[in-house]
Amino acid sequence: MAWVAATMLASLILLAVAGPLVWGTAADRPDLSAVLQGPSAAHPFGTDNLGRDLLARVLAGTRSSLLLALAATLLGATAGVLLGSSTAVVGPRARRGLAALINLLLAFPALLVALFLAVVFGAGADGALLALAVASVPGFARLAQTLAAGVAGTDHLAAARVLGLRRNRLLRRHVLPNIAEPLVLSTTTAAGTALVALSGLSFLGLGVQPPAFDWGQLLNQGLDRIYAQPLPALAPALAILYAALTFQLLGEVLAKGAARRGRPARPAGRPAARSGPADDELVLQVEDLTVELPTPDGVIRPVRGVDLSLRAGEIVGLVGESGSGKSLTALAVADLLPEHARVSRRTLHLLGADLAAMTPKDRHRHLATALAMVFQSPASALNPSLRVGTQLTEAVRAHRGARRAEAVEQATATLHRVALPPAVLRSRPHQLSGGQRQRVMIASGLMVRPALIIADEPTTALDVTVQRQITELLADIRRDTCAAVLFISHDIALVAGLCERVLVMYAGTVVESLPADRLATATRHPYTRALVESVPDLTGDRSRPLRTVPGASPDPLAPAPGCPFEPRCAHRQHRCAAEVPPLTGLDAGHRVACWHPLPPSAVPS
Template sequence: MAARSTGSPWRTALLAPTGLAAAAGLAVLVLLVIFGPVIWGADATTADPLSLSQPPGAVHLFGTDAGGRDVLARTMTAARLSVLMALAASVFGVLCGVVVGSLPSVMPPRLGRAVVSIFNFAIAFPGLLLTIFLSVIFGQGATGALFAIGVSIIPVYARLTHTLSSSVGGRDFVAAARILGVGKVRVVARHILPNIAGPLIVNASVTAGGALIAFASLSFLGLGVQPPEFDWGRMLNEGLSKIFVNPATALAPGIAVVLAGIVFTLAGETLARATGVNPGLTHRLPRWIPRPALPAGNVLDDVSGNASGDAVLRVRNLRVAVPHADGWREPVKGVSFDVGRGEVVGIVGESGSGKSLSCLSVAGLTDFPLKVTADTIVFDGVETLRGEHRPAGVSARAVERLLGTRMAMVFQDPMSSLNPSLRVGGQVAEAGFIHGGLTRRQAWAKAVRRLADVKIPDPARRARQHPHELSGGMRQRAMIAMGLMGNPALIIADEPTTALDVTVQREVLSVLHDVQVDSAAAILLISHDIAVVTGLCSRVLVMYQGEIVEEIATADLVAGRARHPYTRALLAAVPTMDTDRSQPMATIAEVPA
């Protein structure tokens, strides 16, 4: 089950393994930058003629250099210059790159294309060669290296900014702003840049790590920091001549460069997660106030009377909230239902009624910033959610294993659900390898058998093919086979036949029916097609505006005994051979109570 965000985004991000590692690494770097020269400065600059080129020992952990100076002390002292110069070059390059990349959006088209051509031409050169070339122009020394690295970053960031801006610039909200007369500069600053801030932040962290390495490379080549100053790259240059005598003189600054680069990358990823900034969410999340659990004995305890007493899935008061500009909205509002073992239950409703979101929440497939709460969700005898959290004593690993082996998901579009770069057999086998305790060979053999079970011809050959080599129906059957790698007690089929033609729809539904009969697994079928649901399901849940407005047996639904006006309108909207095409489609006058 995917982890659900239950606290402050900052707290969630910082308590993750990535956040903890980033925080610890940044703390060490900050302390070294501030106090490194103060603590180790004397040992790093004072020559000792009696300790020239000493090997590592108790007094000098990484030995001494050719001047008798302690290598570890010099590494700690060099952190200030190395880190600050890398950050300065990154800030200069990133800011200039964002500005240059935004220019085509505010310039006349012809001039904008010329700017794009310029930074595309600059990107064609290898980054390090461009940096060396620029450092020769700007001159030797730390300042010249700073500008050389910063200028070499500009084309890369300009291209990234332009690409992301182009992807956002065609959206409806940007067109609406332009129609309202908002100026180009304001459109870029207010509507485009905030929506691409997430990728820019993450790439800025990678850029800082790359700048650190580039700065060390220039100093190593003699184009960066010049004596008597020294940074990690200068130390690598000095240690190169002693590499066969005392490798530690080069090892210490090399380790420092690698670790600092990793810290910058982890810090950027943590910052992007903590701020909640991504291409689809650019504002700070409003405060989340969870709804109180329903009191004991609520009428919701009496729902799903038609389900088996031994329910494989029991959901009570499921709510899903999404952030909105003026607070939180609930596309799923207090949904409660049961699915009995071996039962086939359908969920119908118009697009946006909350069908898929409800099932994804049950399967633990929602992620930040969505908030999922429920009085209880019990699957296969294990309570996976109570309120906002897992119940005490239920580990995340246990829930993941339960859902990975006992619950199967069949999505609407198998082409987007299957990795196009991997063979079908390997993807089907993955569940058995991860959750089933099988070896790769055993998992592959079982995957071939499962492909045969879902009536894919020549399964051994098909397993070695990629998704694009299979037809749409075969890809959907492969998704079903993937779910059968475990021993599923419940199969959630989310519009499994929508993307298929009528003939293939029948074949896939026949496979689902056979799987249900053979494995005794329950099926929760999400569909817009009333005919599909009534042909396969014994009971139907009707959703409207995030609520289950009616639960009805299939026989009663077919017989026209639906009670709710929305259900009756859904049935009336299904055309038949006798439908009067001159009459408007059936609608409901207002939101039913």
């Protein structure tokens, strides 16, 4: 198919370039002695009403026919793709407005719009070109909108937002490259459709006007004698068919190629370097964080009144069952929650700066340089259409003003820190293993020298050996850079061995906070005790079933008035079902939200 398409395309290009030069004179020279002749040796396709050779006119008309079709397609595709793909990077109000505009434009048939606008703009080549370009915008916009919607929810676009990249950069680097292949197919296919439509407008007298000509006008002139001499009408029709088929085959071939990459833009300014906080300063301080999510059945609050603080060089674990609110808490801090989510907090400070008091632009810029997010699935968090080197250097070029060579040198050093060779810079994410991709994610965060690293279950999909390597890497980075680390995990044993302090979440609230070295012996909340006891022990009795936490998490649409763990708690009392226990301190560094904390001595051996 590639060879056939290339041959057909080459023939069209050759005719478009050489046609007017070789046959232009014969196409425009009238011969009154040969008016309306049929096919002959001198005139294989016959002549028109002025005695001009129709074969020469068909060949010479290739340039105008193709140029008009390509110009209309490119104008319509450019406007439509930009309109539709912008929905992935704009705010919710603008997205709704753009979607409504696209739906409104699609309500009108494209051909009728083209005919109407051709009349409005006036008969002629320019009017027909603009009319068809405008009429093709809604189709391209809807396709781009649909494709961009699949990219808008990906982790790698969220990671790009964390970097604080501008919307035009998000669109050019992270949205368009990932939707390029179907757009290429649609554009090349639309070129053939545009050729037919423009020929139709010329056929109706709304397109190219005499003395200029194209295939559509030649078809109109030959139609009057199609029954007596069909070749003058069939010749331009076959030319239109041949060109349209060429564009169809070309689209099929090009769609199999890789999406086109864009060149990174030079940042406009050089932001000032950020100095890290002193060891005794809070890197992150969160008080009374609440997240609300509207659903068709009502509003739920998956995060309720969470308090969280981290100091420089501290690694804190956040554990709990699925649905306990761990990841939503991290996403709320990183300003990556879904747009329909509502967030309230009494305090949200990062490096001493009040994020709630900043403008969205300043907040994104501050988050991009002070916080790094390591997502659970690096395969989706890394952009599949960009090389690793491009993704690593993007942040420092956008926010540190680094030149390309300087950024590559820094990326090489950062890869060395995470035990990866420089050759990884030239690789794409799918060429790396799961452990390597996770190391690349960590390296990407280190490029901006963050003060806070949020690792959202970074070892879940990895085997035990790679898990140990990743946790040791995070510990080394914390020690070398004094960055605070919030480590989110289901694995309470892993958290106990890695972290200094552990926060236990249940049903959107923190139910216990204690030093990690006391997790196995001094837990006081029944839920935390049940989590610890459910960890398998190689020295335990293998004839007995593994311990589990009985019951199920509470319904977020119908929260109980008392302690959220009360229905599953074996030690519940009357007060537990009526009042929510506050998070109160038991001793230094140990807080628990329970009306009747368990005694430490009750921990089984």
